[in-house]
Amino acid sequence: MNSKLLDSVFCPSDLRMLKEKDLRQLADELREALIRTVSTTGGHLGAGLGVVELTVALHYVFDTPRDRLIWDVSHQCYPHKMLTERRDRIGTIRQGGGLSGFTKRTESPYDAFGAAHASTALSAGLGMAVARDLRQQTHHIVCVVGDGAMSGGMAYEAMNNAGAHGRRLIIILNDNQMSIAPAVGALSNYLARIRDADLTAAEVLSQIAAPLRAEMQRSEARARRMLGNATLFDDLGLRYVGPVDGHDIDTLVPVLRSLKEYSEGPILLHAKTVKGKGYAPAESSADRYHGVSRFDVETGKQLKPEARAPSYTKVFANSLIEQARKDPEIVAITAAMPSGTGLDAFEKEFPDRMFDVGIAEQHAVTFAAGLAAEGMKPFAAIYSTFLQRAYDQVVHDVAIQRLPVRFAIDRAGLVGADGATHAGSFDLTYLGCLPGFVIMAAADEAELVHMVATAVAIDDRPSAFRYPRGEGVGVPLPERGVPLEIGKGRIVREGMKAAILSLGGRLSECLAAADELAGDGLAITVADARFAKPLDTELVLRLADEHACLLTIEEGAIGGFSAQVMQCLAESGLLESGLVVRSMVLPDRFIDQDKPAAMYEKAGLDRRAIVRKVRDMISHLPASHRSRPARLRPIRTEPRRTLVS
Numbered sequence: 001m002n003s004k005l006l007d008s009v010f011c012p013s014d015l016r017m018l019k020e021k022d023l024r025q026l027a028d029e030l031r032e033a034l035i036r037t038v039s040t041t042g043g044h045l046g047a048g049l050g051v052v053e054l055t056v057a058l059h060y061v062f063d064t065p066r067d068r069l070i071w072d073v074s075h076q077c078y079p080h081k082m083l084t085e086r087r088d089r090i091g092t093i094r095q096g097g098g099l100s101g102f103t104k105r106t107e108s109p110y111d112a113f114g115a116a117h118a119s120t121a122l123s124a125g126l127g128m129a130v131a132r133d134l135r136q137q138t139h140h141i142v143c144v145v146g147d148g149a150m151s152g153g154m155a156y157e158a159m160n161n162a163g164a165h166g167r168r169l170i171i172i173l174n175d176n177q178m179s180i181a182p183a184v185g186a187l188s189n190y191l192a193r194i195r196d197a198d199l200t201a202a203e204v205l206s207q208i209a210a211p212l213r214a215e216m217q218r219s220e221a222r223a224r225r226m227l228g229n230a231t232l233f234d235d236l237g238l239r240y241v242g243p244v245d246g247h248d249i250d251t252l253v254p255v256l257r258s259l260k261e262y263s264e265g266p267i268l269l270h271a272k273t274v275k276g277k278g279y280a281p282a283e284s285s286a287d288r289y290h291g292v293s294r295f296d297v298e299t300g301k302q303l304k305p306e307a308r309a310p311s312y313t314k315v316f317a318n319s320l321i322e323q324a325r326k327d328p329e330i331v332a333i334t335a336a337m338p339s340g341t342g343l344d345a346f347e348k349e350f351p352d353r354m355f356d357v358g359i360a361e362q363h364a365v366t367f368a369a370g371l372a373a374e375g376m377k378p379f380a381a382i383y384s385t386f387l388q389r390a391y392d393q394v395v396h397d398v399a400i401q402r403l404p405v406r407f408a409i410d411r412a413g414l415v416g417a418d419g420a421t422h423a424g425s426f427d428l429t430y431l432g433c434l435p436g437f438v439i440m441a442a443a444d445e446a447e448l449v450h451m452v453a454t455a456v457a458i459d460d461r462p463s464a465f466r467y468p469r470g471e472g473v474g475v476p477l478p479e480r481g482v483p484l485e486i487g488k489g490r491i492v493r494e495g496m497k498a499a500i501l502s503l504g505g506r507l508s509e510c511l512a513a514a515d516e517l518a519g520d521g522l523a524i525t526v527a528d529a530r531f532a533k534p535l536d537t538e539l540v541l542r543l544a545d546e547h548a549c550l551l552t553i554e555e556g557a558i559g560g561f562s563a564q565v566m567q568c569l570a571e572s573g574l575l576e577s578g579l580v581v582r583s584m585v586l587p588d589r590f591i592d593q594d595k596p597a598a599m600y601e602k603a604g605l606d607r608r609a610i611v612r613k614v615r616d617m618i619s620h621l622p623a624s625h626r627s628r629p630a631r632l633r634p635i636r637t638e639p640r641r642t643l644v645s
């Protein structure tokens, strides 16, 4: 297909020069360009395909960027980026130095609000509406929210607030009946009930033109209720209109124009869309091509690199299934991420013991606490970045009551193409300060199997185990998980002079660094702490006592594992003994998307950085220590496993 119209649109003001009758053609060209682009870059596709017409119509009717357009989650923003001065760079999306896969305020004035975590648009939009009103400005605020994102608690908190404020705010509910998986929950059932027939533009206009004043609105709501068709949104004080076909530009344009005229308060347009719209392989796939690798446009076949080892996610899910076969009290919880957490496999085997609670991490955690309070063994599988949402629930509902909720923390550390919004940087820090928690980090996939078994066995307090995104390192998997001794690490390789104490997935880089240093005649001890909490103080003190240098490394922000080690060393007085101590943590800045290897290099957490650090530490040794021999006693040394390089 040629892209004649699309080529004429660099920015929305170009778009607004087009005739209304040309918008259909523009949308077709945009959709085609989107498919071609994502086929070469990979990324989020289905959601963008579902909002092509909405994107065109919104930029046509509203005066963006003066009018603020806010995309919830914003994984559907690719067509928006292509119409807002970024089409020439769209082929760089999600790559190092390229466009972000999400809206980002620093990237463009058209990105009114940055996002990537769900359910924030209404709160941000209401804040902007208040700012506008206080400054006596007149622009519009438009929030586009998916039905999945509408299942998150913040969306209700915002509607509750917006309904009471009565300020001008335009909400487009983009209802495609999908989250990443099919949408779940009572709200989804409710939307299915009210999404019956599509209204024409004229019908929506008469809906809007109906009684406007608040009092009359109330009586209209009563009348509607009596007719059995009041909506939850009306009752919350938001004017509900629709549903309309969200792919019909001829309906969308006049309807959006009339929303612009509505001055009585918040108004919500219910638009029905199809995730993956207009691309057959996407429309017919179970996840409607939510997130894809590069693919062949003709067949839709995704080109995934061959896996060298099973993913951590899969190892976690299989281990939990294995445990659940023996223990009927094990249940699993996900907040709208059944495939991302691997729990879809658990659900297949135990349909009654897996709970997808929607995009509702806070609820997921307290729900798990309730299960634990009744003696069940809940595993809440939540990405590190999304667990941030539920921090008070972790503290107040789980930790203070010492309830044995097990947190399976996926995507711990840097995550590649999703960038800073999805990095799992903080969990070691925010969990490490909570009394009573057991916190483990898997150095490889075999360790993860044992950590799942350990978490099953910890039945008197909360526990968490973290593991990185992507494939394991290729070690053989044990036949079955065996609970680890709580709070005990292991020495993986013995050396002299310098010791590296690693927590989690950087262990293989430490071993590679040790190999390199050994080539230069420097024998390095490498230990795997396994537990960030309780800390293996015996191991820490021994490493400190028997080496002249001690380096800790973790894939987490400042304040995590290394802080616990430093505290231990400081309290023991060993810091005054001439010991050279350093820590390697994620740098104190947000790291944009890139290939994982490049991100580790930027973060200074790769083999080369470790080698540099150790050499630097040794060069800082006081002369007396340089000749100090190591006095390592071989305890708890484990044979080194074969690692896939």
Ligand SMILES: Cc1ncc(C[n+]2csc(CCOP(=O)(O)OP(=O)(O)O)c2C)c(N)n1
Pocket: 046, 047, 050, 073, 075, 076, 116, 117, 118, 145, 146, 147, 148, 149, 150, 176, 178, 179, 180, 275, 335, 336, 337, 359, 360, 361, 386, 389
């Ligand atoms: C707080 C949070 N939890 C989980 C996710 C992962 N996630 C990304 S998109 C998505 C589904 C969003 O569904 P919806 O809003 O309906 O948009 P659609 O993809 O269907 O267009 C989820 C669960 C997230 N971004 N934020």
